[in-house]
Every structure is written in structure tokens, then in C-alpha cells.
Amino acid sequence: MRTIFLVLSFLLALSAISTRNDTAGTASLVYEQKDNSWFEGDLTHLVVSQDAQWALFRRMQKVHLISLKTAKEENELLTRGLDQVEDAAFCGEGRLARRGKRGSQKGWFLPDGNNSQWTTLPEDAELTCSRDGKTLAFYHESKPADGIFIGSLKLFKSYRLKGEVTGISFAPDGGAVYAVFNDEAGVTSLARIALADGSISMVTTGLDMMFGSNSIGFSADGGHVYLALASADVPDNEARHRPNASRWLGIYDLDLTSADHHPVVVSEQDNYDPNFSSHSLYWARRVTYKAVAVVSAEGGDVRELLADAELPIWSPDGRRISYTFCRDRMADGALPMDAGVIQVNGAAEQTSAPSAIVSGYHEDFTPAWSPDGRWIAYHSHRSPTPVPFYSSPGHTDDIYLRRAEDTRAPEIRLTDFGWEAGPAYWSPDGRTLMFSSWVKNGQPGIDKVWLIKLDPETGRVLGSKLLPLSPAIHSAQWTAWSPDGREIAVEDNEGEQNRSIWIVRSDGSGARKLIDYSGTTYDGLDWTPDGKNIVYSGLSGDRMQLFSVPRAGGPPRQLTHDSGNLFQPRVSPDGRWIACSKRVRSEQILRQAM
Numbered sequence: 308m309r310t311i312f313l314v315l316s317f318l319l320a321l322s323a324i325s326t327r328n329d330t331a332g333t334a335s336l337v338y339e340q341k342d343n344s345w346f347e348g349d350l351t352h353l354v355v356s357q358d359a360q361w362a363l364f365r366r367m368q369k370v371h372l373i374s375l376k377t378a379k380e381e382n383e384l385l386t387r388g389l390d391q392v393e394d395a396a397f398c399g400e401g402r403l404a405r406r407g408k409r410g411s412q413k414g415w416f417l418p419d420g421n422n423s424q425w426t427t428l429p430e431d432a433e434l435t436c437s438r439d440g441k442t443l444a445f446y447h448e449s450k451p452a453d454g455i456f457i458g459s460l461k462l463f464k465s466y467r468l469k470g471e472v473t474g475i476s477f478a479p480d481g482g483a484v485y486a487v488f489n490d491e492a493g494v495t496s497l498a499r500i501a502l503a504d505g506s507i508s509m510v511t512t513g514l515d516m517m518f519g520s521n522s523i524g525f526s527a528d529g530g531h532v533y534l535a536l537a538s539a540d541v542p543d544n545e546a547r548h549r550p551n552a553s554r555w556l557g558i559y560d561l562d563l564t565s566a567d568h569h570p571v572v573v574s575e576q577d578n579y580d581p582n583f584s585s586h587s588l589y590w591a592r593r594v595t596y597k598a599v600a601v602v603s604a605e606g607g608d609v610r611e612l613l614a615d616a617e618l619p620i621w622s623p624d625g626r627r628i629s630y631t632f633c634r635d636r637m638a639d640g641a642l643p644m645d646a647g648v649i650q651v652n653g654a655a656e657q658t659s660a661p662s663a664i665v666s667g668y669h670e671d672f673t674p675a676w677s678p679d680g681r682w683i684a685y686h687s688h689r690s691p692t693p694v695p696f697y698s699s700p701g702h703t704d705d706i707y708l709r710r711a712e713d714t715r716a717p718e719i720r721l722t723d724f725g726w727e728a729g730p731a732y733w734s735p736d737g738r739t740l741m742f743s744s745w746v747k748n749g750q751p752g753i754d755k756v757w758l759i760k761l762d763p764e765t766g767r768v769l770g771s772k773l774l775p776l777s778p779a780i781h782s783a784q785w786t787a788w789s790p791d792g793r794e795i796a797v798e799d800n801e802g803e804q805n806r807s808i809w810i811v812r813s814d815g816s817g818a819r820k821l822i823d824y825s826g827t828t829y830d831g832l833d834w835t836p837d838g839k840n841i842v843y844s845g846l847s848g849d850r851m852q853l854f855s856v857p858r859a860g861g862p863p864r865q866l867t868h869d870s871g872n873l874f875q876p877r878v879s880p881d882g883r884w885i886a887c888s889k890r891v892r893s894e895q896i897l898r899q900a901m
Contacts, residue, residue, distance in 0.1 A: 334572075337589075338378045338896040340366065341849070349637070350894035352520050353580035353591045356397050357438060362896060363395050364580075364591070370395050372403075375589075375896075388423050389416065399440025406430065417460070426460055433520075437481040442502070444484050446472040457484055457502065466500050466507060474521035479529040487514070487521050487534070493542050493695020495521075497532070497561070511566035515542040517556065517579075517638040518696040524581035524588070526901075532561050533581035533588060537638035539568065544693040548668050550633040550643045558590050572899070577637040583901070592895045595635045599628065600873070600889040601655040602853065604835065604842075604882055606866035609873065611889060612657055613649060618673040618730065618875050619886035623680050625879050626650060628886055629664060631673045640697045641670040646685060655884040664714060668693050669702050672730050676711055677737045682766060683711045684731040684740050689718070706731045706742055706759065708766045719766050721759055729754070729785065729829075734813075735792040737763045741774075743783055754784040754800070756815075777818035780809055785831050788813075789858075790838045796821075798832050798843065808832060808841060810858065822856050822863060831875035834858075836882040842866070844874045844887070853887060 340350065353364045355375070362373050370392060372385040385405070386392045394406040402418035409416065409423070414430050416423035418440070428434065432445035444457045454467035455475055470488040473495070477484055484500045495516040499508050515538045524533035537554045546552045557573035558581045572578045572590060580591040599616040602609045616630040627650050633643040645666040650659035664683070665671045669690045674683035690702040705725040710716040721740070722728075728744035738761060743754040756776065760769040776783060776797070785798035797809040806826040811818045825846040832843040840855045847865060851872040856863040866885070867873055874888040 334897045334899040336895055337375050337898050338362070338373055339893050340895075341891075341893050349593060350591050350896070351580065353522065353582065353589070353896065354397060355582035355584045355589045357400055357584055359585035359587060359589070361397075362589070363397065364896075365394070366894065369393075373896075375898075394434075396434045396436060398434075398436035398443075399438070402440060404434060404436060406432075406434075428460075432456075433475070435475055435477065437477045438479065439481065442477070442481060444475050444477065446475060446486075451488075455484065455486055455500065457500065464505065466505070468496075468498055468507070470496065473516065473519060474523050476523035476525065476532075479525050479527070485510070485523050485532065487516060487523065489516070489518060489696070491695075491699070493518075493544050493547070493699075495542075497523075497534070499563075510563060511561070511568075513541040515540060515638070518640070520580075522580040522582060524583040524590075526560075526583055527586065530563055532563060533571070533583060533590075534559050534561055534568070535579035535581060535590075536568075536570075537636070539570065542695065544695045547639045547642045547695060548693050550645050552634075552636075552639075552643065554636050554638055556636075556638050558588070571901075578897075579637060586900060588899050588901050590897055592897055593635075593637065593892065594895065595890070595892040596871075597635070597888065597890045599630050599886060600871075601884050601886050602867055604866075604878060604885055606853075606855075606864070609867055609869045609871075609887075609889065610655075612651075612655070612886070613661065616647065616661075617888035617890070619877055619888065620673050620675050620730075621877055621879050621886065622676050623678055623880060625653075625881055629673050629675075629683075631671070632661070641688070642668075642694075642697060644670040644672070646671045646673050653881075653883075655879070655886070665709070666714075670697075674709075674711075675730065675732055677733050677763065678735060679737055679763070681711055682708055682763075684708050684721075684733065686725070686728045686730055686742065687718075689720075704728055704744075706740065708761075721761075721768055722757070722771065724757075727751075731759075732786065732788060734788055735790060741786055741788065741795070743786060752782065754782045756783045756786055756795075756797070775815040776811065777809075777815075779820075780818065784829065787833050787841075789834055790836055796832055796834060796841050798826075798830060800826075804846065806830065806845065808843060808856070821858070821860060824854070824863070827851060829874065831877075831887075833876050833878050833885075835878050836880060842876045842878055842885055844876055853885060 389407045389409045392407040396404045398404040406415045412425045415426045415428040431448040434445045451471035456463040468488045470490040472488045474487045495514040496512040497510040535556045536559045556577040556579045557570045559568045561568035577593045582589040598611040599613045599619045600611045616632045618631045620629045629648045632647045647661045648664040669688040672686040674685035688702045705722040708719040726745040726747040731740045731742040740759040756774040759771045780799045782800040783797045784800045787796045799807045804825045807823045808821040830844040853866040854863045871889045871891045876887045
């Protein structure tokens with residue numbers, strides 16, 4: 308494999324595209340991938356080879372190998388000799404360790420001459436190797452609090468830290484492993500494990516890093532590390548929940564002797580996963596633009612209505628649109644999501660300034676008005692205090708109810724069994740709420756549908772039940788009531804990009820598949836007010852667009868051909884307009900000589 312790497316390194320170089328950072332010099336864009344998913348497309352776990360010829364990263368739950376000279380994927384090299392590859396790591400110059408399958412063997416395979424040696428390393432090991440490939444280090448992705456394991460295949464020694472490990476790296480000389488780890492308060496620390504005597508020393512604490520994977524890049528002399536931080540200060544958990552806080556990840560240079568650190572790459576996007584190879588700093592950048600947009604129900608040009616917003620829902624009179632808003636910051640994830648509202652006229656034009664309608668600590672989804680306009684119902688992860696991370700203890704994941712016109716009215720928690728719940732939708736008679744959710748303590752990624760019966764006068768829960776659906780429906784991740792309330796349209800996520808729409812009766816019976824199509828993630832669907840058509844979001848080429856399909860069956864009609872990705876369509880009460888989420892995003896790898 309090393310010979311193949313050397314041959315490919317002489318391929319023609321990609322012409323560099325210049326971009327500028329706020330606090331650093333000119334950088335070159337060496338790789339870019341436009342993303343057509345809603346939230347699952349991030350380029351993460353970026354690792355650059357020692358000779359700066361290759362890069363590994365994960366995207367859409369798959370590992371990718373690219374040449375940094377050609378910006379082309381070389382996945383044939385990545386998979387050679389294995390039936391399937393799920394993860395990989397550089398393990399010695401020009402050599403790859405890979406996690407995957409070969410016949411009946413499953414797990415990590417280490418380079419062994421021209422072959423690959425199957426090992427008994429844990430399948431969930433987040434693996435890294437010393438530069439000579441002789442020493443291994445890993446932590447458990449599923450159990451990051453179990454610490455770090457360092458050694459060889461014959462013997463590993465464990466090292467426990469006071470928190471969950473989110474990143475590890477060998478020092479250039481191989482004499483130490485450095486690790487970043489988070490505590491329950493949301494504070495990240497950097498520790499050094501000396502391999503000669505096994506001692507653990509704290510380099511610094513109080514770092515403002517994101518929860519999840521973090522890279523540690525070393526300067527050539529090993530005296531400095533590069534880290535992605537959301538700020539130069541100790542993290543402020545309350546600020547994590549502010550929708551418009553300027554908490555973009557930047558690349559910081561940290562002196563390992565003094566622990567002083569300063570930014571070297573800062574911009575109005577997230578910059579993360581720093582690597583240092585061949586006298587250059589490499590890092591990943593995510594650039595995202597999103598907006599609520601509208602289009603005629605007959606199709607045509609898409610008009611952006613409100614930036615930094617998504618998941619629109621019309622009020623019953625069609626004069627307002629509610630939405631979810633926040634700046635998509637990787638450091639804070641869904642924590643800063645709040646819900647807002649704008650007024651619109653009959654031409655679907657904004658006629659008021661945006662205002663918050665649901666706000667508080669943790670994630671809030673777009674509220675839906677009851678048919679009489681008296682209530683709003685919404686999904687929220689409401690927490691009483693500002694928790695540091697998405698899954699921190701103290702958060703909820705349920706459906707809430709509140710008087711629509713009083714932002715200070717008490718919130719009524721309707722459920723206590725949600726797990727990754729979606730938006731809530733009212734039945735046309737205003738007596739039932741419907742939402743999708745995973746089953747708590749059940750199989751993740753599989754959505755079921757719940758119905759909550761309410762007293763429309765008091766908001767009191769009269770009962771709740773799981774909607775019985777046909778076993779042929781794999782994961783009902785999005786639902787919509789028919790205008791007369793007698794039927795429900797279900798978007799079924801069958802896995803990968805396979806989607807289908809089903810029509811069922813309001814009691815879940817009589818399931819009939821309407822159409823199969825391709826989608827990416829949280830795509831969405833809605834009925835037209837006359838009940839004759841279903842509007843949905845599906846893939847057209849490499850972008851998500853809006854389609855309409857007759858409820859009685861027949862070929863779909865594509866409504867949009869926009870340059871962006873369009874999701875979560877909602878038809879206006881008068882049937883003239885479709886509001887939707889528009890998103891344009893790219894993941895990039897950049898290089899800057901240091």
C-alpha cells in the first residue's frame with residue numbers, strides 16, 4: 308500500500324482556491340464537499356498523514372480517504388483487501404489501520420507488510436498510532452469515561468481521567484500521549500500521559516471545546532498544540548444557549564510549557580479538527596446558510612423569507628409563520644435553538660420584525676397553533692438550568708403546551724416518554740396532538756407515532772397512545788393530518804436514502820404506500836388544503852427539492868429546481884403558498900503554511 312501511496316502522490320495538484328481568515332493569513336482550500344443533508348453531513352474526525360499527501364475523515368457515517376494533491380477520493384485504496392471499511396487511522400508512514408469486515412472477521416485490521424492483520428481491538432475503539440506505528444492508543448467511543456488504553460496488541464495499560472475523553476494524539480517523538488476530556492460542568496482539560504513512567508500531568512484546564520470528537524495537532528517541534536475552541540475563556544454554559552451568541556470554533560495555538568493560547572484561525576464559520584503536517588496547518592471548516600423560504604403552490608422560483616431560520620409552520624389564519632432559529636454552531640449543537648414568529652401578508656411577504664415565541668434553556672422546536680389559535684404545542688428539551696451539552700443530565704425531550712399569545716404563560720409538559728421527539732401537530736378538531744419519537748430504551752433511529760388526547764379548554768391530557776402502524780412501515784419520522792382528520796400521511800425512513808410515503812386511516816389501519824423516492828434525513832411532508840395532493844421533499848440529482856404527488860396515486864410533479872436544498876414543506880391554509888426550510892452547506896479542508 309505504501310508503494311501505491313507514493314505513486315499517487317505524484318498526480319497533478321489541485322489548483323488552490325484562496326480564502327481569508329479574520330486573524331490569519333491567506334489559506335488554500337484543498338477540498339470541498341457540498342452537502343445535501345439536513346444535519347448528518349458534517350465532515351468530522353479529520354486526520355492528515357505525516358507527509359501531507361492524504362486525509363481521512365468521516366462523513367454521512369462513512370470514512371473517506373482523499374488525496375490532498377488531487378482532492379479526489381481514493382476509496383479503492385481504503386477498502387482494498389476488506390469486504391467493508393467503517394473507520395480508518397494512519398498507522399506509520401503510508402500505512403492504514405482499518406475497522407471493517409473480511410469474511411467472518413470483523414473489527415480492526417492493522418497493516419502487516421502488504422497485508423492486513425485482524426486484531427481483537429474493541430470494535431468501538433477510537434484508534435490512533437504513534438508516528439512509527441509501533442504503539443497504539445485508543446478510547447471507547449461508546450464509553451469515553453472508561454479512559455485511555457496505550458500499548459501494543461499484546462499488552463495495553465489503561466489510564467483513567469476525570470471526565471469523558473474526546474480526543475487523543477501521540478507527541479511527535481512518541482514519548483507521550485496527549486488527551487482532551489470534558490467534565491460534567493462542560494469544562495475541557497488537556498492532559499499529558501508520559502509513556503516512560505505512566506505519569507499523568509495536567510497541562511491546562513478551563514478550555515471551551517465542543518462535546519464529541521476533538522483533534523489535537525502538534526507543531527513540528529512538539530512544543531505547541533493546535534486546538535479548536537469556541538472561545539479563549541472558561542466556557543460560559545449560559546452563553547451556549549443563546550441563539551445569536553458568537554461562539555464559532557476557531558483554531559488556537561497553545562504553548563505546552565506556559566499553557567498560554569491565542570487564535571490563529573477565526574472566522575464567522577466553524578473551524579475545527581486541526582492537524583499540522585509538512586510545515587502547514589490543516590483544518591476543517593463548515594460553512595452553512597439557512598433560511599425560511601416560500602414558493603407558489605404551483606411551483607416555480609423560491610423566495611427567501613427569513614435568514615437563520617428553519618422548520619416553518621403557518622398559523623391557522625395564514626397571517627403568521629413560526630419557525631426555529633439559531634446560528635448553527637458545532638460547539639453548542641441544538642442547545643441554542645429557540646422558536647420565533649413573523650407576520651406575513653397574503654403574498655407571503657414578511658410584514659413584521661421577528662420575535663421570540665418560545666425560548667429557554669436547551670432546544671425548542673417550532674410551535675404549532677391549535678386550530679382555534681388559543682394554544683401552541685411544541686417539542687422541547689427544556690432544562691431548568693443551562694446545561695453544557697445536549698445529553699447533559701437535567702434536560703427533557705418531550706411535548707409541551709402553552710397559551711399562544713402569552714409568552715410568560717406557564718408551560719404544560721404533556722409527555723415524559725420522548726426520545727428524539729419531533730414536532731407536534733394538531734388534529735383538525737383540535738383535540739389530538741400527533742408526534743413522532745424514538746421509543747425510550749428501545750432501538751435508536753426508529754420513529755413511532757404517538758397521539759395525545761387533550762381537553763381543548765384546559766389543555767389537560769385525557770390519554771395518550773402509540774398509533775398502531777403496519778409492520779411494513781419501518782420508521783415514521785414525519786407525519787401530517789389530512790384536512791378532514793380521517794387520514795394521516797407518513798414519511799417512512801427505510802434506511803440509507805430510501806424513503807416512502809404511506810397513507811393510513813387516523814386509527815393507523817389501512818396502510819397504503821403512495822410512492823417510493825430518495826431523501827437524506829429529516830425531509831418532511833404536508834397535505835394541500837383540498838386533500839388532493841401531498842407535498843414532500845426528495846432528492847433531485849444532488850439536491851433536495853419539493854414535489855407534489857396525488858393522494859389518489861400517480862406520478863409526482865417536481866415543484867422546485869432551486870440551487871439550495873429545500874426541506875420541511877408546509878402549505879398555507881389558503882393553499883396558495885408553500886413555506887419550507889432552505890439550506891446550503893459545504894464542508895471544507897483548508898491549508899495554511901506556518
